[in-house]
Amino acid sequence: MFESLTQRLSGTIERLRGRGRLTEENIRESLREVRIALLEADVALPVVQALIERIKVRAVGQEVLKSLTPGQALIKVVRDELTAVMGSQAADLNLNVPAPAVILMAGLQGAGKTTTVGKLAKHLRERRKKKVMVVSADVYRPAAIEQLRQLAEQVEVLFFPSSASQKPEEIVRAAIADAKKSFVDVLLVDTAGRLAIDEAMMTEIKALHAAVAPVETLFVVDSMTGQDAAITAKAFAEALPLTGVVLTKTDGDARGGAALSVRYVTGRPIKFIGVGEKPDGLDVFHPDRVASRILDMGDVLSLVEQVEQQVDKDKAQKLAEKVAKGKKFDLNDMKDQLEQMQNMGGLHGLMDKLPGMGQIPDAVKNQITGKEVPRMVAIINSMTKKERRNPTLLNGSRRARIAKGAGLTPADVNKLMKQYQQMEKMMSKLSGGGMKGLMRGMRGMMGGRGGMPFR
Structure with a gap:
């Protein structure tokens, strides 16, 4: 998400960063580039105009022109205003x-x-420790009821059955009664959708809303529709x-116009963003972190949270003890x-949150396809237990056999072994020279030896 916007803005920002002095003229030039970048990202025109005006007012005032580091001061202003337009805080x-x-x-x-x-059911159960029940009031698409049943089973939450012959209000009232008996904390209600906004749809969902009086009414919208996402959300609002918006399919949206437009156009906060199809692909929307990502400053806080949630702490502890x-x-440890x-989303998922990615050429970024890690795991899986424990056994003939078993080439096995040797060296420095040794090892790895894994 935001790839094109980040690339465009990071170039403008980089030019400003080193300026000892900013004038109204070069601020105006920079804002023209920011305006074009936002319009190309399919941000709604009223949002672009308001954002540029707010940046301009602060930029040509005392705050930037009289600053000791005016380039950096302007970057801060742009970041603050991007954050404000998306809702300031989660x-x-x-x-x-x-x-x-409900x-x-x-x-x-x-x-x-x-x-x-x-x-959302998985998020509430795992991160908020809530007992969750889900119910489908979509009586027009029987497949939706079955799909929700399967999802409920997958994410280990309660499912309240419904059928196409029932009325939506009747279904939800029965679900609420059952949720009370089962001491459920949160009941999530899936409703029917249409291909476009129509009067019948709005009348039905208004009646359902009045009947069940939910504490939260979330509008789910496809971020890939860009400005249309904000327009549709406004019609629903x-x-x-509405109490909030959930932006879906953000991994397929390189422009990010919807994220920048929805809050301003609807007046409702974006509460979550959805990524991919996996049940854990839902993140709380943090406007300040998203603004940092847009300006190519990365999102290290979200990366730390992701590591906290998804790294197996027992395995990490065992590896630390082993190395110590x-x-x-x-x-086996490498696997x-x-x-x-x-x-955590592979190399591609992690890259998105690292600072400075906008400066890396597309040709390099495109080499990371998401297949690198599964290929490396496939190679290790093709080895015998003895080979995994003792990599020095891997001569030419063994490497050829392993490559054939993984459906890859001996060159791929050699690349993996080079990566392993770098990791092994880094771990031995950690056990020997402590943190300083590890940092030296990491600098060696980042220095370009070995290149990109699995191009």
């Missing part, structure tokens, strides 16, 4: 109500409502008392590390 769900807290999910067909219900005792880091990286 908006939490209001769950401080008598149980069950959350109604609304949106057009194909926006990803049912998948989002599954993701006028018909329903001076035992050899082997290919564990690779699998944990894959759980």
Whole structure:
């Protein structure tokens, strides 16, 4: 998300960073580039105009022109205003109500409502420690009910059955009654979508809303529709008392116009963003962190949180103890590390949150396809237990056999072994020279030896 915007803005920002002095003229030039970048990212025109005006007012005032580091001061202004237009801070769900807290999910067909219900259920169960039940009030698409049942099973939450012959209000009332008996904390209600906004759809969802009085009404919208996402959200916000928006398919949206437009156009906060199809692909929307990512400053806080949630702490502890005792880091350990990286979205998923990615040429970034880690794991899986424990056994003929078993080439096996040797060296420095040794090892790895894995 935001790749094109980040690339365009990071170039403008970089030119300003080293300026000892800024004038109204070069601020105007920079803002012209920022305006073009925002329009190309499909940000709604009123949002672009308001954002540029707010940056301009602060930029030509005392705040920037009289600053000792005017280039950096302007970057801060741009970051602050991007954050403000997206809502300043993360908006939490209001769950401080008598149980069950009913959350109604609304949106057009194909926006990803049912998948989002599954993701939100998992998020509430795992991160908020809530007992969750889901129910489908989509009586027009029987497949939606079955899809939600399967998702509920997958994310280990309660499912309340419904059928196409029932009325939506009847279904949800029965679900609320059952949720009370089962001491459920949160009831998520999936509703019917249409291919476009129509009167019948709005009348039905208004009636459902009035019947169940949800504490949260979230509008689910496909971010890839750009400005249309904000327009559709506005239409829903006028018909329903929306409490927030969930942007889906953000991994397929290189422009990011929807994220920058929705809050301003609807007046409702973006509460979550959805990434991919996996049940854990839902993140709380932090405007300040997103603004940093847009300006190519990375999102290290989200990366740290992701590591906290998804790294297997027991395995990490065992590896730390093993290394501290001076035992050899082997290919089984490397496989564990690779699998944990894959759980966090692979190299591609991690790259998005690292600072300075906008400065890396597309030709280099395009080499990272998402297949690197699974290929490396496949190579290790093709080895015998003895080979994994003792990599020195891997002569030419063994490497050829392993490559054939993984469906790859001996050159790929050689690349993996080069990566392993670098990791092994780094781990031995950690056991010997402590943190200083590890940092020296990391600098060696980052110095370009070995190149990109699996081009």
